[in-house]
Amino acid sequence: MAEGIQEFNAESARLSKQVHASLVRVESGRWGAGAGTIWHSEGLILTNSHVVRSRRLRVTLPDGRQAPAQVLARSRDLDLAALSLELSELPVIELGNSEALRPGHWVMAFGHPWGVAGAATAGVVIGQGPELLESPAFGGDWLAVGLHYRPGHSGGPLVDSSGRLVGINTVMVGPDVGLAVPVHEIKRFLKNSLQRAAA
Amino acid sequence: MASVIEGLSNELAEMVEAAGPAVVRVEGRRRIPASGILWSEDGIVVTAHHVVKRDDRLSVGLADETQLEAELVGRDPTTDLAVLRVDGAKLPPAATADLEDLSVGHLVLALGRPGRTVQATLGIVSALGTSWQTAAGGTIDRYLQTDVVMYPGFSGGPLVDASGKVLGLNTSALRGVSLSIPSATVGRVVESIISHGRVQRGYLGVGVQPVNLPEALVEELGQETGLILISVEPGSPAEDGGLTLGDTLLSVHGEPVRRLDELMSQLSGDLVGEEVIVRILRGGGVREQKVTVGER
Numbered sequence: 001m002a003e004g005i006q007e008f009n010a011e012s013a014r015l016s017k018q019v020h021a022s023l024v025r026v027e028s029g030r031w032g033a034g035a036g037t038i039w040h041s042e043g044l045i046l047t048n049s050h051v052v053r054s055r056r057l058r059v060t061l062p063d064g065r066q067a068p069a070q071v072l073a074r075s076r077d078l079d080l081a082a083l084s085l086e087l088s089e090l091p092v093i094e095l096g097n098s099e100a101l102r103p104g105h106w107v108m109a110f111g112h113p114w115g116v117a118g119a120a121t122a123g124v125v126i127g128q129g130p131e132l133l134e135s136p137a138f139g140g141d142w143l144a145v146g147l148h149y150r151p152g153h154s155g156g157p158l159v160d161s162s163g164r165l166v167g168i169n170t171v172m173v174g175p176d177v178g179l180a181v182p183v184h185e186i187k188r189f190l191k192n193s194l195q196r197a198a199a
Numbered sequence: 200m201a202s203v204i205e206g207l208s209n210e211l212a213e214m215v216e217a218a219g220p221a222v223v224r225v226e227g228r229r230r231i232p233a234s235g236i237l238w239s240e241d242g243i244v245v246t247a248h249h250v251v252k253r254d255d256r257l258s259v260g261l262a263d264e265t266q267l268e269a270e271l272v273g274r275d276p277t278t279d280l281a282v283l284r285v286d287g288a289k290l291p292p293a294a295t296a297d298l299e300d301l302s303v304g305h306l307v308l309a310l311g312r313p314g315r316t317v318q319a320t321l322g323i324v325s326a327l328g329t330s331w332q333t334a335a336g337g338t339i340d341r342y343l344q345t346d347v348v349m350y351p352g353f354s355g356g357p358l359v360d361a362s363g364k365v366l367g368l369n370t371s372a373l374r375g376v377s378l379s380i381p382s383a384t385v386g387r388v389v390e391s392i393i394s395h396g397r398v399q400r401g402y403l404g405v406g407v408q409p410v411n412l413p414e415a416l417v418e419e420l421g422q423e424t425g426l427i428l429i430s431v432e433p434g435s436p437a438e439d440g441g442l443t444l445g446d447t448l449l450s451v452h453g454e455p456v457r458r459l460d461e462l463m464s465q466l467s468g469d470l471v472g473e474e475v476i477v478r479i480l481r482g483g484g485v486r487e488q489k490v491t492v493g494e495r
Contacts, residue, residue, distance in 0.1 A: 004203065007203045008207065012204060015204070103212065103219075103316075103319035104212040106205075123320075124319060125319070127316055127319070129315070144350075146350070160208070161208035177348065
């Protein structure tokens with residue numbers, strides 16, 4: 001009975017385990033902790049700008065390794081921060097195509113809500129665009145999702161039905177609605193700010 | 200890998216694509232616009248009564264991004280529905296489904312178009328019941344409750360089933376309880392508003408109180424209670440039909456009236472102007488009177 005749902009559950013567990021490998025914890029001095037997502041194997045982590053509240057940043061990987069982190073780039077409009085770590089061979093998360101997301105598509109978010117490490121929540125895409133209700137304007141797209149974001153999900157990965165990264169969890173705008181910065185906006189942010197940093 | 204979840208994900212998005220073209224934006228209040236459903240090929244749009252705050256300067260935004268002026272055809276506050284008409288909508292109307300195959304636990308989507316694009320939230324059917332009366336006195340064919348999140352501006356939009364068909368119109372959400380008006384009720388109200396400008400309500404002109412029937416008659420009548428007349432308005436259809444104070448109503452037009460809500464739902468419009476048989480208990484005997492149902 002309910003074989004479809006059992007299969008769904010098995011896949012969902014497998015996918016969660018896979019995503020957990022790239023989910024880190026970002027401690028910001030005595031300001032508490034948020035989540036972060038491994039973007040590049042040579043020590044590039046993405047998180048929310050609002051998670052970074054002091055210069056004394058410390059990142060804990062799922063395998064227990066810890067390292068101090070530096071802010072490479074930051075945007076308050078997108079609420080994004082790119083951190084660098086003195087660690088390599090990190091398990092990166094595969095990037096998905098966020099521009100292909102449509103209302104109704106299944107998504108899962110991971111983070112450390114209320115300090116519960118790696119907690120998952122799932123739902124569907126509500127919509128995507130620059131002018132969603134209750135979204136702060138920065139000129140680019142937001143991704144609105146119907147799931148249960150809680151404090152501590154910030155900076156963690158939002159993944160599609162195959163476990164590929166489609167966004168970074170950013171804000172909750174209600175008990176059941178959250179906003180994420182989609183991956184295509186993150187790529188643009190990284191390209192712009194890292195080029196500027198290199199120049 | 201992840202084929203079941205991917206399959207579900209794509210099917211959910213397909214449900215949105217199937218129903219999305221008939222989901223419209225309704226601008227009839229300040230601040231956040233609401234949603235509506237393109238109901239028929241001749242430009243009828245149905246939405247929630249409570250989101251249409253004014254009677255003029257209404258407009259409707261379609262899926263093809265055209266914005267059309269809309270005329271208010273009528274409202275039925277008792278079912279929280281409002282009917283608008285637009286000219287020149289070139290999109291197919293919503294395909295509707297009845298609730299026959301729906302069960303508690305089924306996945307459903309609520310759609311809305313408060314902005315330019317269609318949006319969706321997911322939920323399951325929480326409760327399905329029989330007909331019920333709203334606090335305002337409207338008759339809803341089936342009780343349909345879900346846990347879909349009503350994102351701001353979703354009121355008036357459709358509840359969609361796995362085949363992408365419209366099960367009903369989402370009206371209100373309170374504390375995680377979302378109520379939908381089934382498509383059958385929406386259709387009935389739309390028809391009534393188009394032909395009469397409003398929803399007709401049948402009228403007898405009586406005040407009633409439920410009473411227990413004499414035990415000796417319970418088995419014969421097949422009901423335990425009836426409605427005793429505690430007032431009869433002078434010149435009303437009831438008085439013209441020979442009903443008097445103290446009569447106990449047993450059935451109207453063949454349907455038992457054991458409680459007030461059963462009488463209310465019997466008087467929901469179809470019988471206006473019809474001569475119907477009213478069975479009553481008078482002086483210990485059952486008799487039938489012919490009454491022509493009036494309109495309130």
